[in-house]
Amino acid sequence: MDISHILNELGEDRSLYFNAVAPPIVQTSNFVFDSFEEIRKAFEDEDSAFLYSRGKNPTIEILRKKLAALDGAEDALVFNSGASAIFAAVLANVGAGDHIVSVDKPYSWAWRMFDNMLPRFHVKTTYVDGTRIENFEKALTPETRIIYLESPNSNTFELQDLEAVAKLARERGILTIIDNSYSTPLHQKPHAFGIDLSLQSATKYLGGHSDTVAGVLTGKKAMLNKIFNEQLLNNGSGISPFNAWLILRGIRTLQLRLEHISATTVKVIEFLKNHSKIERVIFPFDDDFPQISLAKKQMTGACGLFTIVLKAVSHEQIERFTYSLKHFLVAVSWGGHESLILPQAAGMAPGQFDPSVEKHRMARVYVGLENAEYLIRDLDQALSVL
Structure with missing residues:
Protein backbone atom coordinates (compact mmCIF):
# COMPACT_ATOMS: atom_id res chain seq x y z
CA MET A 1 0.00 0.00 0.00
CA ASP A 2 1.41 3.39 -0.96
CA ILE A 3 2.54 5.49 2.00
CA SER A 4 0.84 8.60 0.61
CA HIS A 5 -2.47 6.73 0.60
CA ILE A 6 -1.93 5.50 4.17
CA LEU A 7 -1.03 8.90 5.60
CA ASN A 8 -3.62 10.95 3.72
CA GLU A 9 -6.59 8.77 2.85
CA LEU A 10 -6.76 5.33 4.51
CA GLY A 11 -9.65 5.01 6.96
CA GLU A 12 -11.05 8.44 6.17
CA ASP A 13 -14.62 8.42 4.87
CA ARG A 14 -15.31 12.15 4.72
CA SER A 15 -18.93 11.60 3.75
CA LEU A 16 -19.52 10.47 7.33
CA TYR A 17 -18.42 13.79 8.78
CA PHE A 18 -19.74 16.59 6.58
CA ASN A 19 -16.98 16.19 3.93
CA ALA A 20 -14.48 17.78 6.33
CA VAL A 21 -10.87 17.44 5.17
CA ALA A 22 -9.62 16.69 8.69
CA PRO A 23 -11.45 13.97 10.63
CA PRO A 24 -13.27 15.21 13.73
CA ILE A 25 -12.40 14.52 17.34
CA VAL A 26 -15.32 12.37 18.45
CA GLN A 27 -15.09 13.54 22.05
CA THR A 28 -17.72 11.31 23.59
CA SER A 29 -17.61 8.73 26.34
CA ASN A 30 -20.76 6.88 25.30
CA PHE A 31 -22.69 5.64 22.23
CA VAL A 32 -26.39 4.86 21.82
CA PHE A 33 -28.08 1.84 20.20
CA ASP A 34 -31.20 1.46 18.09
CA SER A 35 -32.02 -2.11 19.11
CA PHE A 36 -31.38 -4.81 21.70
CA GLU A 37 -29.65 -6.86 18.98
CA GLU A 38 -27.09 -4.10 18.39
CA ILE A 39 -26.23 -3.65 22.05
CA ARG A 40 -26.08 -7.43 22.59
CA LYS A 41 -23.50 -7.75 19.80
CA ALA A 42 -21.49 -4.88 21.26
CA PHE A 43 -21.40 -6.61 24.66
CA GLU A 44 -20.25 -9.84 23.00
CA ASP A 45 -17.34 -8.16 21.17
CA GLU A 46 -16.56 -4.59 22.19
CA ASP A 47 -13.99 -4.22 19.43
CA SER A 48 -16.71 -4.75 16.80
CA ALA A 49 -18.91 -1.79 17.76
CA PHE A 50 -18.83 1.64 19.33
CA LEU A 51 -19.97 1.08 22.91
CA TYR A 52 -17.75 3.12 25.23
CA SER A 53 -14.69 5.22 24.35
CA ARG A 54 -12.51 3.44 26.87
CA GLY A 55 -12.22 0.84 24.12
CA LYS A 56 -13.40 1.78 20.63
CA ASN A 57 -13.90 5.30 19.26
CA PRO A 58 -14.27 6.61 15.66
CA THR A 59 -11.26 8.95 15.83
CA ILE A 60 -9.07 6.21 17.28
CA GLU A 61 -10.29 3.74 14.63
CA ILE A 62 -8.94 5.90 11.81
CA LEU A 63 -5.57 6.02 13.53
CA ARG A 64 -5.56 2.24 14.13
CA LYS A 65 -6.07 1.53 10.43
CA LYS A 66 -3.23 3.84 9.42
CA LEU A 67 -0.78 2.49 12.00
CA ALA A 68 -1.51 -1.13 11.11
CA ALA A 69 -0.95 -0.39 7.42
CA LEU A 70 2.31 1.46 8.11
CA ASP A 71 3.63 -1.61 9.94
CA GLY A 72 2.29 -4.09 7.38
CA ALA A 73 0.21 -5.66 10.17
CA GLU A 74 -3.35 -6.97 10.42
CA ASP A 75 -4.32 -4.67 13.27
CA ALA A 76 -3.10 -2.00 15.67
CA LEU A 77 -3.97 -0.87 19.18
CA VAL A 78 -3.22 2.61 20.51
CA PHE A 79 -2.42 3.18 24.19
CA ASN A 80 -2.04 6.20 26.46
CA SER A 81 1.76 5.71 26.55
CA GLY A 82 4.53 3.54 25.15
CA ALA A 83 4.94 2.00 28.60
CA SER A 84 1.28 0.92 28.51
CA ALA A 85 1.84 -0.79 25.15
CA ILE A 86 4.81 -2.73 26.58
CA PHE A 87 2.86 -3.67 29.70
CA ALA A 88 -0.15 -4.91 27.73
CA ALA A 89 1.88 -6.93 25.21
CA VAL A 90 3.83 -8.73 27.94
CA LEU A 91 1.11 -9.19 30.57
CA ALA A 92 -1.32 -10.70 28.07
CA ASN A 93 1.18 -13.45 27.26
CA VAL A 94 2.73 -14.63 30.54
CA GLY A 95 1.48 -16.38 33.63
CA ALA A 96 2.90 -17.53 36.96
CA GLY A 97 6.06 -19.59 36.50
CA ASP A 98 6.80 -18.33 32.98
CA HIS A 99 10.13 -17.01 31.74
CA ILE A 100 11.12 -14.08 29.51
CA VAL A 101 14.35 -13.56 27.61
CA SER A 102 15.07 -9.86 27.06
CA VAL A 103 17.86 -7.93 25.44
CA ASP A 104 20.19 -6.26 27.88
CA LYS A 105 19.52 -2.59 28.72
CA PRO A 106 15.93 -2.30 27.42
CA TYR A 107 13.86 0.85 27.91
CA SER A 108 13.75 1.71 31.61
CA TRP A 109 10.03 1.03 32.12
CA ALA A 110 10.40 -2.36 30.44
CA TRP A 111 13.18 -3.53 32.77
CA ARG A 112 11.36 -2.10 35.79
CA MET A 113 8.40 -4.27 34.89
CA PHE A 114 10.68 -7.28 34.35
CA ASP A 115 12.64 -6.74 37.57
CA ASN A 116 10.17 -5.16 40.00
CA MET A 117 6.65 -6.18 39.03
CA LEU A 118 6.73 -9.57 37.31
CA PRO A 119 8.77 -11.37 40.00
CA ARG A 120 5.85 -10.76 42.38
CA PHE A 121 3.89 -13.11 40.12
CA HIS A 122 6.75 -15.61 39.77
CA VAL A 123 7.71 -14.55 36.24
CA LYS A 124 11.47 -14.47 35.71
CA THR A 125 13.51 -12.55 33.13
CA THR A 126 16.96 -13.34 31.76
CA TYR A 127 18.91 -10.55 30.04
CA VAL A 128 21.24 -11.32 27.15
CA ASP A 129 23.61 -9.56 24.80
CA GLY A 130 21.29 -9.49 21.79
CA THR A 131 24.01 -8.95 19.21
CA ARG A 132 24.60 -12.73 19.03
CA ILE A 133 21.81 -15.21 18.27
CA GLU A 134 23.47 -17.97 20.32
CA ASN A 135 22.96 -15.87 23.46
CA PHE A 136 19.20 -16.11 22.99
CA GLU A 137 19.37 -19.84 22.35
CA LYS A 138 21.41 -20.50 25.50
CA ALA A 139 19.01 -18.48 27.66
CA LEU A 140 15.84 -20.30 26.60
CA THR A 141 14.13 -22.69 29.02
CA PRO A 142 11.01 -24.86 28.70
CA GLU A 143 9.16 -22.05 30.53
CA THR A 144 10.20 -19.27 28.10
CA ARG A 145 7.12 -17.59 26.63
CA ILE A 146 8.48 -14.28 25.30
CA ILE A 147 11.63 -12.97 23.64
CA TYR A 148 11.72 -9.21 24.09
CA LEU A 149 13.75 -7.12 21.64
CA GLU A 150 14.72 -3.47 21.22
CA SER A 151 16.54 -2.97 17.94
CA PRO A 152 18.24 -0.56 17.96
CA ASN A 153 18.12 0.49 21.58
CA SER A 154 18.00 4.22 22.24
CA ASN A 155 21.39 4.84 23.79
CA THR A 156 24.22 2.76 22.33
CA PHE A 157 22.07 1.34 19.50
CA GLU A 158 22.89 -2.39 19.61
CA LEU A 159 20.83 -4.40 17.10
CA GLN A 160 19.45 -7.91 17.04
CA ASP A 161 19.17 -10.10 13.94
CA LEU A 162 15.37 -9.99 13.72
CA GLU A 163 15.04 -12.74 11.12
CA ALA A 164 17.25 -15.15 13.10
CA VAL A 165 15.51 -14.43 16.41
CA ALA A 166 12.05 -14.83 14.85
CA LYS A 167 13.05 -18.18 13.33
CA LEU A 168 14.43 -19.44 16.65
CA ALA A 169 11.29 -18.33 18.49
CA ARG A 170 8.89 -19.90 15.98
CA GLU A 171 10.68 -23.24 16.27
CA ARG A 172 10.12 -23.17 20.05
CA GLY A 173 6.59 -21.72 20.05
CA ILE A 174 7.77 -18.50 21.69
CA LEU A 175 6.24 -15.06 21.12
CA THR A 176 8.52 -12.24 19.92
CA ILE A 177 7.99 -8.59 20.85
CA ILE A 178 10.08 -5.66 19.63
CA ASP A 179 10.28 -2.03 20.64
CA ASN A 180 10.60 -0.31 17.24
CA SER A 181 10.47 3.26 18.55
CA TYR A 182 13.91 4.18 17.21
CA SER A 183 13.21 3.30 13.59
CA THR A 184 9.46 3.80 13.13
CA PRO A 185 7.72 1.69 10.43
CA LEU A 186 9.24 3.97 7.78
CA HIS A 187 12.75 2.74 8.53
CA GLN A 188 12.13 -0.79 9.83
CA LYS A 189 9.25 -3.26 9.46
CA PRO A 190 9.72 -6.00 12.07
CA HIS A 191 6.73 -8.07 10.92
CA ALA A 192 8.44 -8.58 7.56
CA PHE A 193 11.20 -10.43 9.44
CA GLY A 194 8.73 -12.62 11.34
CA ILE A 195 8.39 -10.67 14.61
CA ASP A 196 4.97 -11.22 16.23
CA LEU A 197 4.31 -7.92 18.02
CA SER A 198 5.84 -4.54 17.22
CA LEU A 199 5.42 -1.57 19.54
CA GLN A 200 6.42 2.09 19.46
CA SER A 201 6.31 5.16 21.59
CA ALA A 202 4.03 7.30 19.43
CA THR A 203 5.06 10.21 21.64
CA LYS A 204 8.16 10.44 19.49
CA TYR A 205 8.32 10.52 15.68
CA LEU A 206 4.68 9.60 15.06
CA GLY A 207 3.36 12.52 17.08
CA GLY A 208 6.29 14.67 16.07
CA HIS A 209 5.35 17.83 17.98
CA SER A 210 6.16 16.97 21.64
CA ASP A 211 2.58 17.67 22.66
CA THR A 212 1.11 14.23 23.33
CA VAL A 213 1.99 10.88 24.90
CA ALA A 214 0.92 7.60 23.28
CA GLY A 215 1.96 4.05 22.44
CA VAL A 216 1.26 1.71 19.51
CA LEU A 217 1.13 -2.07 19.29
CA THR A 218 0.70 -3.95 15.99
CA GLY A 219 0.37 -7.60 15.04
CA LYS A 220 -2.09 -10.34 14.10
CA LYS A 221 -5.78 -9.59 14.58
CA ALA A 222 -6.37 -12.54 16.91
CA MET A 223 -3.51 -11.57 19.24
CA LEU A 224 -4.51 -7.92 19.36
CA ASN A 225 -8.13 -8.85 20.07
CA LYS A 226 -6.88 -10.87 23.06
CA ILE A 227 -4.80 -7.90 24.28
CA PHE A 228 -7.72 -5.51 23.68
CA ASN A 229 -10.06 -7.57 25.83
CA GLU A 230 -7.65 -8.76 28.52
CA GLN A 231 -5.45 -5.71 28.98
CA LEU A 232 -6.57 -2.50 27.28
CA LEU A 233 -10.17 -2.64 28.49
CA ASN A 234 -9.35 -3.91 31.98
CA ASN A 235 -6.52 -1.47 32.59
CA GLY A 236 -8.22 1.50 30.96
CA SER A 237 -4.96 2.17 29.12
CA GLY A 238 -6.41 3.23 25.76
CA ILE A 239 -5.67 6.61 24.22
CA SER A 240 -8.14 9.52 24.40
CA PRO A 241 -9.83 10.74 21.19
CA PHE A 242 -8.06 14.10 21.40
CA ASN A 243 -4.60 12.54 21.71
CA ALA A 244 -5.41 10.13 18.88
CA TRP A 245 -6.29 13.15 16.75
CA LEU A 246 -2.94 14.75 17.59
CA ILE A 247 -1.14 11.58 16.40
CA LEU A 248 -3.24 11.62 13.22
CA ARG A 249 -2.14 15.19 12.62
CA GLY A 250 1.47 14.26 13.33
CA ILE A 251 1.74 11.35 10.93
CA ARG A 252 0.58 13.52 7.99
CA THR A 253 4.12 14.93 7.88
Whole structure:
Protein backbone atom coordinates (compact mmCIF):
# COMPACT_ATOMS: atom_id res chain seq x y z
CA MET A 1 0.00 0.00 0.00
CA ASP A 2 1.41 3.39 -0.96
CA ILE A 3 2.54 5.49 2.00
CA SER A 4 0.84 8.60 0.61
CA HIS A 5 -2.47 6.73 0.60
CA ILE A 6 -1.93 5.50 4.17
CA LEU A 7 -1.03 8.90 5.60
CA ASN A 8 -3.62 10.95 3.72
CA GLU A 9 -6.59 8.77 2.85
CA LEU A 10 -6.76 5.33 4.51
CA GLY A 11 -9.65 5.01 6.96
CA GLU A 12 -11.05 8.44 6.17
CA ASP A 13 -14.62 8.42 4.87
CA ARG A 14 -15.31 12.15 4.72
CA SER A 15 -18.93 11.60 3.75
CA LEU A 16 -19.52 10.47 7.33
CA TYR A 17 -18.42 13.79 8.78
CA PHE A 18 -19.74 16.59 6.58
CA ASN A 19 -16.98 16.19 3.93
CA ALA A 20 -14.48 17.78 6.33
CA VAL A 21 -10.87 17.44 5.17
CA ALA A 22 -9.62 16.69 8.69
CA PRO A 23 -11.45 13.97 10.63
CA PRO A 24 -13.27 15.21 13.73
CA ILE A 25 -12.40 14.52 17.34
CA VAL A 26 -15.32 12.37 18.45
CA GLN A 27 -15.09 13.54 22.05
CA THR A 28 -17.72 11.31 23.59
CA SER A 29 -17.61 8.73 26.34
CA ASN A 30 -20.76 6.88 25.30
CA PHE A 31 -22.69 5.64 22.23
CA VAL A 32 -26.39 4.86 21.82
CA PHE A 33 -28.08 1.84 20.20
CA ASP A 34 -31.20 1.46 18.09
CA SER A 35 -32.02 -2.11 19.11
CA PHE A 36 -31.38 -4.81 21.70
CA GLU A 37 -29.65 -6.86 18.98
CA GLU A 38 -27.09 -4.10 18.39
CA ILE A 39 -26.23 -3.65 22.05
CA ARG A 40 -26.08 -7.43 22.59
CA LYS A 41 -23.50 -7.75 19.80
CA ALA A 42 -21.49 -4.88 21.26
CA PHE A 43 -21.40 -6.61 24.66
CA GLU A 44 -20.25 -9.84 23.00
CA ASP A 45 -17.34 -8.16 21.17
CA GLU A 46 -16.56 -4.59 22.19
CA ASP A 47 -13.99 -4.22 19.43
CA SER A 48 -16.71 -4.75 16.80
CA ALA A 49 -18.91 -1.79 17.76
CA PHE A 50 -18.83 1.64 19.33
CA LEU A 51 -19.97 1.08 22.91
CA TYR A 52 -17.75 3.12 25.23
CA SER A 53 -14.69 5.22 24.35
CA ARG A 54 -12.51 3.44 26.87
CA GLY A 55 -12.22 0.84 24.12
CA LYS A 56 -13.40 1.78 20.63
CA ASN A 57 -13.90 5.30 19.26
CA PRO A 58 -14.27 6.61 15.66
CA THR A 59 -11.26 8.95 15.83
CA ILE A 60 -9.07 6.21 17.28
CA GLU A 61 -10.29 3.74 14.63
CA ILE A 62 -8.94 5.90 11.81
CA LEU A 63 -5.57 6.02 13.53
CA ARG A 64 -5.56 2.24 14.13
CA LYS A 65 -6.07 1.53 10.43
CA LYS A 66 -3.23 3.84 9.42
CA LEU A 67 -0.78 2.49 12.00
CA ALA A 68 -1.51 -1.13 11.11
CA ALA A 69 -0.95 -0.39 7.42
CA LEU A 70 2.31 1.46 8.11
CA ASP A 71 3.63 -1.61 9.94
CA GLY A 72 2.29 -4.09 7.38
CA ALA A 73 0.21 -5.66 10.17
CA GLU A 74 -3.35 -6.97 10.42
CA ASP A 75 -4.32 -4.67 13.27
CA ALA A 76 -3.10 -2.00 15.67
CA LEU A 77 -3.97 -0.87 19.18
CA VAL A 78 -3.22 2.61 20.51
CA PHE A 79 -2.42 3.18 24.19
CA ASN A 80 -2.04 6.20 26.46
CA SER A 81 1.76 5.71 26.55
CA GLY A 82 4.53 3.54 25.15
CA ALA A 83 4.94 2.00 28.60
CA SER A 84 1.28 0.92 28.51
CA ALA A 85 1.84 -0.79 25.15
CA ILE A 86 4.81 -2.73 26.58
CA PHE A 87 2.86 -3.67 29.70
CA ALA A 88 -0.15 -4.91 27.73
CA ALA A 89 1.88 -6.93 25.21
CA VAL A 90 3.83 -8.73 27.94
CA LEU A 91 1.11 -9.19 30.57
CA ALA A 92 -1.32 -10.70 28.07
CA ASN A 93 1.18 -13.45 27.26
CA VAL A 94 2.73 -14.63 30.54
CA GLY A 95 1.48 -16.38 33.63
CA ALA A 96 2.90 -17.53 36.96
CA GLY A 97 6.06 -19.59 36.50
CA ASP A 98 6.80 -18.33 32.98
CA HIS A 99 10.13 -17.01 31.74
CA ILE A 100 11.12 -14.08 29.51
CA VAL A 101 14.35 -13.56 27.61
CA SER A 102 15.07 -9.86 27.06
CA VAL A 103 17.86 -7.93 25.44
CA ASP A 104 20.19 -6.26 27.88
CA LYS A 105 19.52 -2.59 28.72
CA PRO A 106 15.93 -2.30 27.42
CA TYR A 107 13.86 0.85 27.91
CA SER A 108 13.75 1.71 31.61
CA TRP A 109 10.03 1.03 32.12
CA ALA A 110 10.40 -2.36 30.44
CA TRP A 111 13.18 -3.53 32.77
CA ARG A 112 11.36 -2.10 35.79
CA MET A 113 8.40 -4.27 34.89
CA PHE A 114 10.68 -7.28 34.35
CA ASP A 115 12.64 -6.74 37.57
CA ASN A 116 10.17 -5.16 40.00
CA MET A 117 6.65 -6.18 39.03
CA LEU A 118 6.73 -9.57 37.31
CA PRO A 119 8.77 -11.37 40.00
CA ARG A 120 5.85 -10.76 42.38
CA PHE A 121 3.89 -13.11 40.12
CA HIS A 122 6.75 -15.61 39.77
CA VAL A 123 7.71 -14.55 36.24
CA LYS A 124 11.47 -14.47 35.71
CA THR A 125 13.51 -12.55 33.13
CA THR A 126 16.96 -13.34 31.76
CA TYR A 127 18.91 -10.55 30.04
CA VAL A 128 21.24 -11.32 27.15
CA ASP A 129 23.61 -9.56 24.80
CA GLY A 130 21.29 -9.49 21.79
CA THR A 131 24.01 -8.95 19.21
CA ARG A 132 24.60 -12.73 19.03
CA ILE A 133 21.81 -15.21 18.27
CA GLU A 134 23.47 -17.97 20.32
CA ASN A 135 22.96 -15.87 23.46
CA PHE A 136 19.20 -16.11 22.99
CA GLU A 137 19.37 -19.84 22.35
CA LYS A 138 21.41 -20.50 25.50
CA ALA A 139 19.01 -18.48 27.66
CA LEU A 140 15.84 -20.30 26.60
CA THR A 141 14.13 -22.69 29.02
CA PRO A 142 11.01 -24.86 28.70
CA GLU A 143 9.16 -22.05 30.53
CA THR A 144 10.20 -19.27 28.10
CA ARG A 145 7.12 -17.59 26.63
CA ILE A 146 8.48 -14.28 25.30
CA ILE A 147 11.63 -12.97 23.64
CA TYR A 148 11.72 -9.21 24.09
CA LEU A 149 13.75 -7.12 21.64
CA GLU A 150 14.72 -3.47 21.22
CA SER A 151 16.54 -2.97 17.94
CA PRO A 152 18.24 -0.56 17.96
CA ASN A 153 18.12 0.49 21.58
CA SER A 154 18.00 4.22 22.24
CA ASN A 155 21.39 4.84 23.79
CA THR A 156 24.22 2.76 22.33
CA PHE A 157 22.07 1.34 19.50
CA GLU A 158 22.89 -2.39 19.61
CA LEU A 159 20.83 -4.40 17.10
CA GLN A 160 19.45 -7.91 17.04
CA ASP A 161 19.17 -10.10 13.94
CA LEU A 162 15.37 -9.99 13.72
CA GLU A 163 15.04 -12.74 11.12
CA ALA A 164 17.25 -15.15 13.10
CA VAL A 165 15.51 -14.43 16.41
CA ALA A 166 12.05 -14.83 14.85
CA LYS A 167 13.05 -18.18 13.33
CA LEU A 168 14.43 -19.44 16.65
CA ALA A 169 11.29 -18.33 18.49
CA ARG A 170 8.89 -19.90 15.98
CA GLU A 171 10.68 -23.24 16.27
CA ARG A 172 10.12 -23.17 20.05
CA GLY A 173 6.59 -21.72 20.05
CA ILE A 174 7.77 -18.50 21.69
CA LEU A 175 6.24 -15.06 21.12
CA THR A 176 8.52 -12.24 19.92
CA ILE A 177 7.99 -8.59 20.85
CA ILE A 178 10.08 -5.66 19.63
CA ASP A 179 10.28 -2.03 20.64
CA ASN A 180 10.60 -0.31 17.24
CA SER A 181 10.47 3.26 18.55
CA TYR A 182 13.91 4.18 17.21
CA SER A 183 13.21 3.30 13.59
CA THR A 184 9.46 3.80 13.13
CA PRO A 185 7.72 1.69 10.43
CA LEU A 186 9.24 3.97 7.78
CA HIS A 187 12.75 2.74 8.53
CA GLN A 188 12.13 -0.79 9.83
CA LYS A 189 9.25 -3.26 9.46
CA PRO A 190 9.72 -6.00 12.07
CA HIS A 191 6.73 -8.07 10.92
CA ALA A 192 8.44 -8.58 7.56
CA PHE A 193 11.20 -10.43 9.44
CA GLY A 194 8.73 -12.62 11.34
CA ILE A 195 8.39 -10.67 14.61
CA ASP A 196 4.97 -11.22 16.23
CA LEU A 197 4.31 -7.92 18.02
CA SER A 198 5.84 -4.54 17.22
CA LEU A 199 5.42 -1.57 19.54
CA GLN A 200 6.42 2.09 19.46
CA SER A 201 6.31 5.16 21.59
CA ALA A 202 4.03 7.30 19.43
CA THR A 203 5.06 10.21 21.64
CA LYS A 204 8.16 10.44 19.49
CA TYR A 205 8.32 10.52 15.68
CA LEU A 206 4.68 9.60 15.06
CA GLY A 207 3.36 12.52 17.08
CA GLY A 208 6.29 14.67 16.07
CA HIS A 209 5.35 17.83 17.98
CA SER A 210 6.16 16.97 21.64
CA ASP A 211 2.58 17.67 22.66
CA THR A 212 1.11 14.23 23.33
CA VAL A 213 1.99 10.88 24.90
CA ALA A 214 0.92 7.60 23.28
CA GLY A 215 1.96 4.05 22.44
CA VAL A 216 1.26 1.71 19.51
CA LEU A 217 1.13 -2.07 19.29
CA THR A 218 0.70 -3.95 15.99
CA GLY A 219 0.37 -7.60 15.04
CA LYS A 220 -2.09 -10.34 14.10
CA LYS A 221 -5.78 -9.59 14.58
CA ALA A 222 -6.37 -12.54 16.91
CA MET A 223 -3.51 -11.57 19.24
CA LEU A 224 -4.51 -7.92 19.36
CA ASN A 225 -8.13 -8.85 20.07
CA LYS A 226 -6.88 -10.87 23.06
CA ILE A 227 -4.80 -7.90 24.28
CA PHE A 228 -7.72 -5.51 23.68
CA ASN A 229 -10.06 -7.57 25.83
CA GLU A 230 -7.65 -8.76 28.52
CA GLN A 231 -5.45 -5.71 28.98
CA LEU A 232 -6.57 -2.50 27.28
CA LEU A 233 -10.17 -2.64 28.49
CA ASN A 234 -9.35 -3.91 31.98
CA ASN A 235 -6.52 -1.47 32.59
CA GLY A 236 -8.22 1.50 30.96
CA SER A 237 -4.96 2.17 29.12
CA GLY A 238 -6.41 3.23 25.76
CA ILE A 239 -5.67 6.61 24.22
CA SER A 240 -8.14 9.52 24.40
CA PRO A 241 -9.83 10.74 21.19
CA PHE A 242 -8.06 14.10 21.40
CA ASN A 243 -4.60 12.54 21.71
CA ALA A 244 -5.41 10.13 18.88
CA TRP A 245 -6.29 13.15 16.75
CA LEU A 246 -2.94 14.75 17.59
CA ILE A 247 -1.14 11.58 16.40
CA LEU A 248 -3.24 11.62 13.22
CA ARG A 249 -2.14 15.19 12.62
CA GLY A 250 1.47 14.26 13.33
CA ILE A 251 1.74 11.35 10.93
CA ARG A 252 0.58 13.52 7.99
CA THR A 253 4.12 14.93 7.88
CA LEU A 254 5.97 11.86 9.16
CA GLN A 255 7.74 11.07 5.90
CA LEU A 256 8.81 14.66 5.27
CA ARG A 257 10.02 15.18 8.84
CA LEU A 258 12.09 12.00 8.84
CA GLU A 259 13.66 12.88 5.50
CA HIS A 260 14.67 16.34 6.74
CA ILE A 261 15.93 15.07 10.10
CA SER A 262 17.94 12.29 8.44
CA ALA A 263 19.66 14.68 6.03
CA THR A 264 20.48 17.11 8.83
CA THR A 265 21.80 14.34 11.09
CA VAL A 266 24.35 13.22 8.48
CA LYS A 267 25.80 16.75 8.34
CA VAL A 268 25.86 17.16 12.12
CA ILE A 269 27.57 13.80 12.63
CA GLU A 270 30.17 14.59 9.97
CA PHE A 271 31.02 17.79 11.87
CA LEU A 272 31.22 16.02 15.24
CA LYS A 273 33.37 13.14 13.98
CA ASN A 274 36.00 15.64 12.90
CA HIS A 275 35.94 17.72 16.08
CA SER A 276 38.91 17.53 18.45
CA LYS A 277 36.68 17.45 21.57
CA ILE A 278 34.69 14.40 20.42
CA GLU A 279 36.16 10.95 21.06
CA ARG A 280 33.63 9.08 18.93
CA VAL A 281 30.08 9.10 17.61
CA ILE A 282 27.73 6.11 17.96
CA PHE A 283 25.12 5.90 15.19
CA PRO A 284 23.69 2.77 13.49
CA PHE A 285 24.34 4.01 9.94
CA ASP A 286 27.84 5.29 10.58
CA ASP A 287 30.58 3.39 8.73
CA ASP A 288 32.39 2.80 12.04
CA PHE A 289 29.36 1.23 13.73
CA PRO A 290 30.15 -2.45 14.51
CA GLN A 291 26.80 -3.72 13.17
CA ILE A 292 26.56 -1.47 10.11
CA SER A 293 25.89 -4.43 7.77
CA LEU A 294 22.98 -5.69 9.88
CA ALA A 295 21.64 -2.15 10.24
CA LYS A 296 21.51 -1.72 6.47
CA LYS A 297 19.93 -5.16 6.03
CA GLN A 298 17.07 -4.47 8.47
CA MET A 299 16.68 -0.70 8.32
CA THR A 300 16.27 1.81 5.52
CA GLY A 301 17.43 4.73 7.67
CA ALA A 302 18.47 5.74 11.17
CA CYS A 303 17.16 9.30 11.45
CA GLY A 304 18.06 11.75 14.23
CA LEU A 305 19.17 9.99 17.43
CA PHE A 306 22.85 9.29 18.16
CA THR A 307 25.36 9.38 21.01
CA ILE A 308 28.61 11.28 21.35
CA VAL A 309 31.51 10.49 23.68
CA LEU A 310 33.07 13.71 24.94
CA LYS A 311 36.75 14.19 25.69
CA ALA A 312 36.06 15.42 29.21
CA VAL A 313 37.76 14.81 32.54
CA SER A 314 35.15 16.20 34.93
CA HIS A 315 31.44 16.31 35.64
CA GLU A 316 31.63 20.11 35.68
CA GLN A 317 33.05 20.19 32.14
CA ILE A 318 30.13 18.23 30.75
CA GLU A 319 27.59 20.37 32.58
CA ARG A 320 29.28 23.55 31.30
CA PHE A 321 29.22 22.24 27.72
CA THR A 322 25.58 21.17 28.03
CA TYR A 323 24.30 24.51 29.27
CA SER A 324 26.44 26.46 26.81
CA LEU A 325 24.22 25.05 24.07
CA LYS A 326 21.64 27.62 23.02
CA HIS A 327 19.50 25.59 20.62
CA PHE A 328 19.63 22.07 22.10
CA LEU A 329 17.23 21.57 24.99
CA VAL A 330 18.21 19.34 27.91
CA ALA A 331 15.39 16.80 28.11
CA VAL A 332 14.41 13.15 27.72
CA SER A 333 12.57 11.61 24.76
CA TRP A 334 13.09 12.52 21.10
CA GLY A 335 11.18 12.70 17.80
CA GLY A 336 9.72 16.18 18.13
CA HIS A 337 10.50 19.40 16.30
CA GLU A 338 13.14 20.48 18.82
CA SER A 339 16.76 19.29 19.10
CA LEU A 340 17.72 17.73 22.42
CA ILE A 341 20.71 16.57 24.43
CA LEU A 342 20.86 14.27 27.47
CA PRO A 343 24.29 13.54 28.99
CA GLN A 344 24.74 10.42 31.10
CA ALA A 345 26.45 12.61 33.70
CA ALA A 346 23.15 14.41 34.31
CA GLY A 347 21.88 11.31 36.11
CA MET A 348 24.75 11.08 38.59
CA ALA A 349 26.24 13.17 41.40
CA PRO A 350 29.57 14.87 40.63
CA GLY A 351 31.40 12.53 42.98
CA GLN A 352 30.20 9.50 41.01
CA PHE A 353 31.71 10.72 37.75
CA ASP A 354 34.70 8.69 36.53
CA PRO A 355 36.29 9.92 33.28
CA SER A 356 37.87 6.51 32.70
CA VAL A 357 34.34 5.08 32.26
CA GLU A 358 33.27 5.85 28.70
CA LYS A 359 29.58 5.72 29.57
CA HIS A 360 30.00 8.63 31.99
CA ARG A 361 31.23 10.81 29.11
CA MET A 362 28.37 9.92 26.77
CA ALA A 363 25.67 12.36 25.73
CA ARG A 364 22.65 11.36 23.66
CA VAL A 365 21.85 13.87 20.93
CA TYR A 366 18.60 14.26 19.01
CA VAL A 367 18.49 16.35 15.84
CA GLY A 368 15.14 18.03 15.30
CA LEU A 369 13.77 20.13 12.46
CA GLU A 370 16.26 22.99 12.67
CA ASN A 371 18.73 23.53 9.82
CA ALA A 372 22.08 21.75 9.96
CA GLU A 373 24.24 24.89 9.90
CA TYR A 374 22.23 26.39 12.77
CA LEU A 375 22.84 23.33 14.95
CA ILE A 376 26.49 22.94 13.95
CA ARG A 377 27.27 26.54 14.94
CA ASP A 378 25.68 25.91 18.31
CA LEU A 379 27.61 22.69 18.92
CA ASP A 380 30.85 24.34 17.83
CA GLN A 381 30.58 27.24 20.25
CA ALA A 382 29.58 24.95 23.15
CA LEU A 383 32.43 22.52 22.49
CA SER A 384 34.86 25.44 22.53
CA VAL A 385 34.23 25.89 26.28
CA LEU A 386 34.51 22.16 27.09
